[in-house]
Amino acid sequence: MMFWILIAALTAAATLAVLVPLSRNRQPAGAAASKADEAVYREQLETVDRDLKRGLIEPEAAEAARTEIARRLLSASERQTQTVEKSERSLQNKIAIGLAIVFLPAATFGLYIFLGSPDQPDQPLSARLEGPAQGQSVDVLVARVERHLAENPEDGQGWAVIAPVYMTIGQPESSARAYANALRIVGPNADWLTDMGEALTIANQGLVTADARKAFDQAVSLQPEAVKPRFFLALALGQEGRTDEAVAAWEQLLEGEDETQAWVGAARAQLAELQGTAPPVANRPGPTEEDIAVTSDMTAEDRQTMIQGMVSGLAERLSAEGGSVDEWNQLMRAYMVLGEKQKAETALNDALAAYAENPDDLSLIKDAADQLGLTGS
Amino acid sequence: MIIEFGHYALVLAFALTLVQSIIPFWGGITGNERLMAVASPVSVMLFILVLISFIVLTMAYLSSDFSVLNVVQNSHSAKPFLYKFTGVWGNHEGSMLLWVLILVFFGALVGFFGGNLPADLRALTLAVQGWVTAGFILFLLATSNPFQRVVNPPLEGADLNPILQDIGLAIHPPLLYVGYVGFSITFSFAVAALILGRTDAAWARWVRPWTLLAWCFLTLGIAMGSYWAYYELGWGGWWFWDPVENASFMPWLAGTALLHSAIVMEKREALKVWTILLAIFTFSLSLLGTFLVRSGVLTSVHAFATDPARGVFILGLLCIFIGGSLALYAWRAPMLKQGGLFAPISREGGLVLNNLFLTAACAAVFVGTLYPLVLDAITGETISVGAPFFNLTFGPLMIPLLMAVPFGPILSWKRGDLLAACQRLYVALGIALAMTLFTFWLWGMEKVLAPLGVGLGVWVMAGAVSEILTRVKLFEIGLKRGISRLWGLPGSAWGTAVAHFGVGVTVLGIVTASAFQEEHIQTMRPGDSVELSGYQVTFDGAAPRRGPNYTEEVGHFTIRKGGVVVSELDPSKRVYTARQMPTTEAGIYTTGFSQVYLSLGESRGDGAVDVRVYFKPMITLIWIGCVIMSIGAVFSMADRRLRVGAPKPSRKRTAAAAPAPAE
Incomplete structure (x- = not known):
């Protein structure tokens, strides 16, 4: 409301700037004009006199200049500015008033409604960062913690809090950096080391780099029984081409493990690949780097659900009852992870058919498909 | 809102x-x-x-x-x-x-x-x-x-x-x-x-x-x-x-x-x-x-x-x-009535000459700027028009113009006397010639054009000074009355002289800085020194530093003259984090009108960096001259004739202040 009052006041002020001078009586323009001319020429005459008195110019030159200026003075006073008839003038004034009262506000308002966003509030950064935490997006919350950490860079727990958040919003590099800070300040911690190694691995498209290896090694030295770091170390051996050592590591890892554990399937697949006997379940040469990148940022339960529940159950439910855009995207993603591109394409076509009426949702689906490399044919 | x-x-x-x-x-x-x-x-x-x-x-x-x-x-x-x-x-x-x-x-x-x-x-x-x-x-x-x-x-x-x-x-x-x-x-x-x-x-x-x-x-x-x-x-x-x-x-x-x-x-x-x-x-x-x-x-x-x-x-x-x-x-132009007549040798004639040279120079710059663009648009051919073109076109146009500058204000309106003007300028000409010969003596014949350029700059400066002095007839009426007449000169006369003097200063700076500069580009390790123009520049080492939104590599240099430390400079190379964009910050030591200029290049590892070291004699005159020119404009604006003509006396003061708010 305040906004509308303000712009109305501003418009009124602009209109008045036109109306007030229109309503005043004026002396005829011609007289004023010749007065202005004359003032200039009279001053020129004075200058000539002054220069002569100072000896800056010769008397003959001064005389010639005076004659010239006097001629200009004469022609200036002869100048007649043409003026219009009185009746025509009142018509002119009416048109001008009309322009000020009707055209000015109407044009401004129309153009503003077309260009502006009157409903959008100001959003200064400080207000956004200091407002209540509830209802804020993850980005805002992250930025707040970042700001806090920029001011208190030695807050180790703060770094430990934000590190897993970076993982969930897809910034593994930042996550690794945050873990490194937390470790530097608070001291060694097997879980953080493992998670840092995982973040570094994901940041490098599934490749276990030297830094990541160092982190996993350290984690194992702190907690020799931990499965996760050993899992990645075995993976690293395989990536380095040290097949025999890798096979030994996998076998040691799988020894006496509960078969229901989620990671066991992946470990067996790796082992089988190293031994040259690809398992029948996953009809492909083995997990690619991308697959690891996609699956390893989920917990073991997630992956289990994905493989067993989602692919069969979700597909059935979606084809029977339909579902949300997110669910369709999830399904396509799941198929791609399993390497079943044909089924993913089919899912995409089904999804496009289901949302054919809704352009917004369609574009969301298409975006997701693009990311997965699906064409929808 | x-x-x-x-x-x-x-x-x-x-x-x-x-x-x-x-x-x-x-x-x-x-x-x-x-x-x-x-x-x-x-x-x-x-x-x-x-x-x-x-x-x-x-x-x-x-x-x-x-x-x-x-x-x-x-x-x-x-x-x-x-x-x-x-x-x-x-x-x-x-x-x-x-x-x-x-x-x-x-x-x-x-x-x-x-x-x-x-x-x-x-x-x-x-x-x-x-x-x-x-x-x-x-x-x-x-x-x-x-x-x-x-x-x-x-x-x-x-x-x-x-x-x-x-x-x-x-x-x-x-x-x-x-x-x-x-x-x-x-x-x-x-x-x-x-x-x-x-x-x-x-x-x-x-x-x-x-x-x-x-x-x-x-x-x-x-x-x-x-x-x-x-x-x-x-x-x-x-x-x-x-x-x-x-x-x-x-x-x-x-x-x-x-x-x-x-x-x-x-x-x-x-x-x-x-x-x-x-x-x-x-x-x-x-x-x-x-x-x-x-x-x-x-x-x-x-x-x-x-x-x-x-x-x-x-x-x-x-x-x-x-x-x-x-x-x-x-x-409309054909309807304009022609005004006063004048002889070719006159103040008007001088100003016409000035206009011709300035517009020709402007045309040269125009062609040099637009020709490559037009050529690129029409034929797709890319050429670059650089300093050589402008030095060959713009430069020669400026030389006669600068030679003529001191004559303009001395010629009288309508019909001037060139011989009398020359007589009034003989002192300025003498000073300019002396400076030229002095520069020849200093530098020998290896740079023939530079002493002439120095002479040209001095000629414009001396011409501006002698114009003011002849106006008040200082040498005829004595110092005391002369000074009181100086005060009485109209602002526009001062403006002309000051602005022309500034042109001379800029010309002098351009000539000395381009002809006599000394330049070294070399890889330096910590402890290395460069000798130039009597200064010894020593590289003490480089260290990283952090700014609010950039990181930089700062080199530390000590400048000595005759073994005495005169300045320490910290030129740097910055990388701005948000755009990952590098910039350079030069280290500059100003002594008199001259400057020692240091700029960091590539780092070579093991502490060695490429460094550009310049000695630029009298370079600041280029910009000081421009400032003097604009001060000349302020003098001209203060001329009393620009204040008159307000129809009401109460407005007189506001009209006088017209240029003031923008200063």
């Missing part, structure tokens, strides 16, 4: 410029004084409206309001306060808004202080200024709206181009824009005069303070831009004949010609055709510069915008304003 208020103010300003374009114009050509009276208050109101929107945009920058697209694209919350502020015009949209702000500022100045102008001339001038303003606000709203919003504001912006994160951005663009855009008002005066058929001596007198004001700021703006490029780009050069520099230099050349031509028109009512044409050309060249910089035709620090739609829009504006005014000129 505040942001939308600023947006609304800008839209309202656009509608109001349309009213301003119509009502006073109609009143002016029909002689309706009520309609004419609308011009002044509306011009002030326009300034208030655009000022509101400019302040609002500034507030959005200062509070890092990332719901404004322009702020997102050009700011960053970690940027220091000063650069948040100057970043407002460090981008295309914001700088266009500043451009419009200065357009309406000049309109408001004429509206407020133009009480001494005839009502019809003032109304028409402001109406024409309204057309120009309407065109540019439409350009802003249609193609480059600074108030465009973002629905889901991000948390961080893209930061400002690091080269622009410098105190120079606070000074160079505003000065340059006041100069550039200031010539819009002389353009509007010229178009109004053509429409009204009022091109007389009084017109030239009324235009004079505006021309002086714009010229003064343009001079300072160009000089500041040159110094900025000198210390920020790290190449040690101060002028590159870069198309963008030329774009600002062309209006300066035309504006300088206009300034001189208008004197003749005011005194003798001659050269009307020239003066009006130069007024149109000067602003047209400003517009051309805007087009070159904004359309994406050029790639440079200044090329903010590469959107072809904007280029087309500005090209359209350019065609309308330049084409329209030239068509009007072609129609």
